[in-house]
Amino acid sequence: MQQLQEALRQALTQHDTAQVHSLGEELTRTRHAWNVLCGITEVPDTAQPEVQPGVRPEPALAVVEPNQDVPVRDQVHQALALLTVPASPKLLSQVHQAFFSTPLNTARMTTLRRDEERSFRSAPTAAPTTSVPR
Template identity: 65%
Template sequence: MHEHLVALEERMQQLQHAVRQALTQGDNAQLGTLGEELRRAQRAWEVLCGLDSNPTRDQQPKPTTPEHPRDNLPLRDQVHQALTLLTVPASPKLLSQVHQAFFSTPLNTARLTTLRRDEERSFRSAPYARPYYICSTLTSDLLAPARALLALSTWSLERRIVGPLTQRVHFLTAALRLTDAAEHLSGEAELPQSVQLLLLRYSQNIHGYDNRSGTLDLTALRQAAATELDIHADEDAATCAAAAQRAREQLGDAEQNFGSTLRVVSRRHRTA
């Protein structure tokens, strides 16, 4: 819980700074957006501290069925939806699969590289002016951008770092989140086929889950994913925490969100 409180407090400070900037610039539209984001962060902080007995659920996007598509959202908002549902960094391919399964439309993956670059330019020109940014995941050794893995700037550094075990931890965490979302959709109706196919693909790569029947058992899938996650989670968390501490000491705000620029050593210096 302490980690989540620290992350929320850091985010609230960022939003307060952005609100002051919007006030100075007279940007009323941005001010309203930032104010709502700040209120959500405050409510989440109160829930974690036990000050709110009726926590809201507006932090999580609500999955939709194919009968209720959300085609009108900008690409960055669609990416935000998918990442918020997964709660871990993800590749463009997975983000598109998740968005198609749970929000009825695939993502234009060809535009995601440009989107991330646009996000970095926006952040560098006006830091924290937006409620969130689609940012990079950092490698634990070099603190450089991990290839083809997107994250949210509102997540703590620890959640945006990839170590040797992190990919597996993310896979299992995503399986748990998708299982939860599938149960939210199911009720008494049959799951949409796109959701079933996505979870069946996950189930084929989770130790301890018997998928020989070809049918989807959400309870068994959750149990198998949680059991394996327990094996790796602590070691991975320690690696990411150490890397996050180095990043805070060595990198500025932009580099913490989008990675450091690796310096190329000239041949002359290498052979001197």
């Protein structure tokens, strides 16, 4: 959001109204996604963008459906990489849902934590990364 705000300020100083409008809309969408992620607002059931008469909407970015065959460990690592800090299973699930459109099953994360803990106890240097505290 900070990068969008900085780009918006720069567009304002350059009097680039088209860029200001575009960045303003993107910042609004980003703030809404952040609020949903933090649990401040709810996700609307029918989220359809408003279309003004005579204005063609921009084509939507291609959304790649997440691969259901991705292991839980990799999904947890994706969410942790986005957060860059340790987090609770509930927060990891919310972050993964916000960015990848599918929630993580917290029960499967518990199983993963136990499996990785056992693995670490048996061979501490075997795995380059783990998703549980060492």
